[in-house]
Amino acid sequence: MMNQQRVSGNPIHYSKLLPKFVLNRYYPIAQVNRYLKDVANLHSTRITLFTIGYTHENRPIHAIEILNNPNDPNFFWIDGCTHAREWVTVTTALYIIDQAIYSKIPVNFIIVPVLNVDGYVYTWTKDRMWRKNRRPYIGSRLSRHSMPERCTGVDLNRNYDINFGGTGSSKNPCSFLYQGPQPFSEPEVRAASDLLSNYRHRIKMTLSLHSFNQLWSCPNAFTTELTKDHNHHMNVLRSIQQAVRQQNGLLYDIGPLGSRLYLGSGFMMDWIYHKLGIRDAYLVELRDRGYYGFILPADQIWPTATETWAGIQAAIQHIFL
Numbered sequence: 001m002m003n004q005q006r007v008s009g010n011p012i013h014y015s016k017l018l019p020k021f022v023l024n025r026y027y028p029i030a031q032v033n034r035y036l037k038d039v040a041n042l043h044s045t046r047i048t049l050f051t052i053g054y055t056h057e058n059r060p061i062h063a064i065e066i067l068n069n070p071n072d073p074n075f076f077w078i079d080g081c082t083h084a085r086e087w088v089t090v091t092t093a094l095y096i097i098d099q100a101i102y103s104k105i106p107v108n109f110i111i112v113p114v115l116n117v118d119g120y121v122y123t124w125t126k127d128r129m130w131r132k133n134r135r136p137y138i139g140s141r142l143s144r145h146s147m148p149e150r151c152t153g154v155d156l157n158r159n160y161d162i163n164f165g166g167t168g169s170s171k172n173p174c175s176f177l178y179q180g181p182q183p184f185s186e187p188e189v190r191a192a193s194d195l196l197s198n199y200r201h202r203i204k205m206t207l208s209l210h211s212f213n214q215l216w217s218c219p220n221a222f223t224t225e226l227t228k229d230h231n232h233h234m235n236v237l238r239s240i241q242q243a244v245r246q247q248n249g250l251l252y253d254i255g256p257l258g259s260r261l262y263l264g265s266g267f268m269m270d271w272i273y274h275k276l277g278i279r280d281a282y283l284v285e286l287r288d289r290g291y292y293g294f295i296l297p298a299d300q301i302w303p304t305a306t307e308t309w310a311g312i313q314a315a316i317q318h319i320f321l
């Protein structure tokens with residue numbers, strides 16, 4: 001019965017940990033949080049659910065800590081849903097949690113499936129294509145009413161203190177690339193960056209999940225100049241690329257983000273690499289190449305998740321084991 005049922009041609013895939021939870025389905029935040037709580041309750045000795053901070057609208061931002069190797073002080077950080085409409089990053093994060101716990105792969109993780117909680121809620125209730133957080137920066141109530149709705153919010157991946165305000169970001173609050181008034185102005189960014197800075201000596205690798213474009217990338221995002229770790233990054237990315245391809249046959253692009261996709265300033269990945277000195281900071285753009293884009297059909301949730309986990313395992317071989 002398991003994994004064999006079909007609903008309109010799409011086989012159902014259940015969680016290995018919670019047998020009634022279907023992993024290849026999109027879920028609103030309440031169900032995402034329910035999954036995290038249930039998983040943490042089941043495995044309370046090595047799994048801890050905690051709150052890294054609160055959003056502008058005062059929602060908790062949850063992280064799950066998975067201690068698969070208590071003797072190792074190091075952690076692998078993974079974050080999803082910095083950009084609200086990138087729903088497949090949430091389902092992929094839940095799959096990674098399921099696999100990391102079930103497989104007992106000897107690596108410790110901190111995983112934040114939904115960083116931009118307010119934005120994610122907004123994509124379920126008001127606007128499926130919302131990207132930014134929900135903090136308004138238009139001064140008075142009067143002017144706010146005369147501004148279009150899109151003038152709310154900051155692009156959380158332009159708000160870090162690395163080449164802040166440079167190429168590929170915007171000073172205009174109505175832009176979907178609005179960088180915010182200053183670095184770390186946003187509570188969601190402060191929550192993530194505080195944890196990362198406090199534990200920077202124990203975080204060996206970071207991976208930010210985004211969509212779409214099918215690209216595994218490394219620094220730099222803000223310039224086409226190569227970093228001193230370029231050769232190492234490319235070695236890691238090549239082994240990831242190969243493992244991903246072996247899973248479902250898809251060939252993802254690899255390379256520094258700014259050279260392969262577009263330039264962007266104030267990125268979390270660049271800040272982690274340059275300001276925290278964590279060598280292995282990566283960002284993946286998941287499926288697809290733009291045919292469906294952000295509105296990825298549910299039948300691609302499962303292959304996206306399985307190939308991403310294959311890539312992560314290849315990276316772990318390189319960096320942790």
Ligand SMILES: [Zn+2]
Binds near residue numbers: 082083210211
């Ligand atoms: Zn994104």
